Amino acid sequence: MDHIIEIKEVLKKYEDFTAVDHLNLNIKKGSFFGLLGPNGAGKTTLIKMLVGLLRPNSGDIFIKNQKMTRDNVFLKTKMGIVPQHINLDKELSVKENLIFSAKLYKLKRDPQEKRVEELLAFSELKPIENKLSKNLSGGMQRKLMIVKALINDPEIIFLDEPTVGIDVNTRRKIWDMLKGMKDMGKTIILTTHYIEEAEYLCDQIALMDKGKIFHLDTSKHLKSNLGTFTVEYFNDAKVTEYKYFQSIEDAKQYTHALCGNYILRDTNLEDVFYNFTNRKVR
Incomplete structure (x- = not known):
C-alpha cells in the first residue's frame, strides 16, 4: 500500500518543553494506525500538526503527497476529526448537528439528506435523532461526534481519545463503529492510552513517549x-x-x-x- 501520510523530522517545542522530538513516521493508506502512550507523550500535539492546527518548529508533513499547512484547504476537506473534547452544539438535536455539519461542507440538499440518513443508520442513532445533544449520555455524544466527522466522507479520520470517560459497553459499540469505518477503506489514526483499545482495533501500533516513537509494529509482533x-x-x-x-x-x-x-x-x-x-x- 502507498503511504498516505509522511512525517519527516518534525519538531514541536513550547519554550523549553519538547512535545514532539524530530519524529519520522509513514502511515499506509487504508490502515488503522494507533498512537499509544501516556498523557504528555506528544500524541495530541502530533495530531494537531497533522490536521493543520499547529505548525511544526521544523520538519515537514506530507498528506496525499501534498505538504500540510494551515492554509491547505484541499487536504482539510479530505479529513474527519474527532477531538478529545465534546464539540457538539448542545442546543441542536442529533439530526440537526449532522445537518449543520453538512451545511458547513456545503453539501447540496439531496446529497445532504441522504448522507445524514446513512450516518444515522450506521451509528444506530436514528431512534434518538430528535433528542437534543445536551441530553445524550456521554457515550451517545461520542458516537455522534464520530459520525459528525464522517459527514464529508473523508479519506482520513483522526480520533483523539474517542472513548475517554465512557462505560465499557458503549466503548465496545464504538469499537464496532470504528471497525466498520476501516471496512469502508478509510485511513484511521487513533490516539489512546487505553491499551486494550489499540490492541483490538489497530493494524499497526506506535508506542510513543516524551515526543518520540520508540517502537512501531503490529500488536502481535x-x-x-x-x-x-x-x-x-x-x-x-x-x-x-x-x-x-x-x-x-x-x-x-x-x-x-x-x-x-x-x-x-x-x-x-x-x-x-x-x-x-x-x-x-x-
Whole structure:
C-alpha cells in the first residue's frame, strides 16, 4: 500500500518543553494506525500538526503527497476529526448537528439528506435523532461526534481519545463503529492510552513517549518480540517483577524457583509498553 501520510523530522517545542522530538513516521493508506502512550507523550500535539492546527518548529508533513499547512484547504476537506473534547452544539438535536455539519461542507440538499440518513443508520442513532445533544449520555455524544466527522466522507479520520470517560459497553459499540469505518477503506489514526483499545482495533501500533516513537509494529509482533508468556510475581522487596518467555515450558520452569504467589499469563501490550518505558499507561 502507498503511504498516505509522511512525517519527516518534525519538531514541536513550547519554550523549553519538547512535545514532539524530530519524529519520522509513514502511515499506509487504508490502515488503522494507533498512537499509544501516556498523557504528555506528544500524541495530541502530533495530531494537531497533522490536521493543520499547529505548525511544526521544523520538519515537514506530507498528506496525499501534498505538504500540510494551515492554509491547505484541499487536504482539510479530505479529513474527519474527532477531538478529545465534546464539540457538539448542545442546543441542536442529533439530526440537526449532522445537518449543520453538512451545511458547513456545503453539501447540496439531496446529497445532504441522504448522507445524514446513512450516518444515522450506521451509528444506530436514528431512534434518538430528535433528542437534543445536551441530553445524550456521554457515550451517545461520542458516537455522534464520530459520525459528525464522517459527514464529508473523508479519506482520513483522526480520533483523539474517542472513548475517554465512557462505560465499557458503549466503548465496545464504538469499537464496532470504528471497525466498520476501516471496512469502508478509510485511513484511521487513533490516539489512546487505553491499551486494550489499540490492541483490538489497530493494524499497526506506535508506542510513543516524551515526543518520540520508540517502537512501531503490529500488536502481535510487539508482544512476541518481548515474549509470548509473562510470569508476574512479588520479589522479596514486595515489588512486582515481570519475566518474559517465548515458550510456556520455559515460563513454567521459571516458576518452580519462586517461593510466593505468581501469575503465568499471555503477554499483553501493557507489558510491552511498561518494559520499554518502565512506567504503566494510565
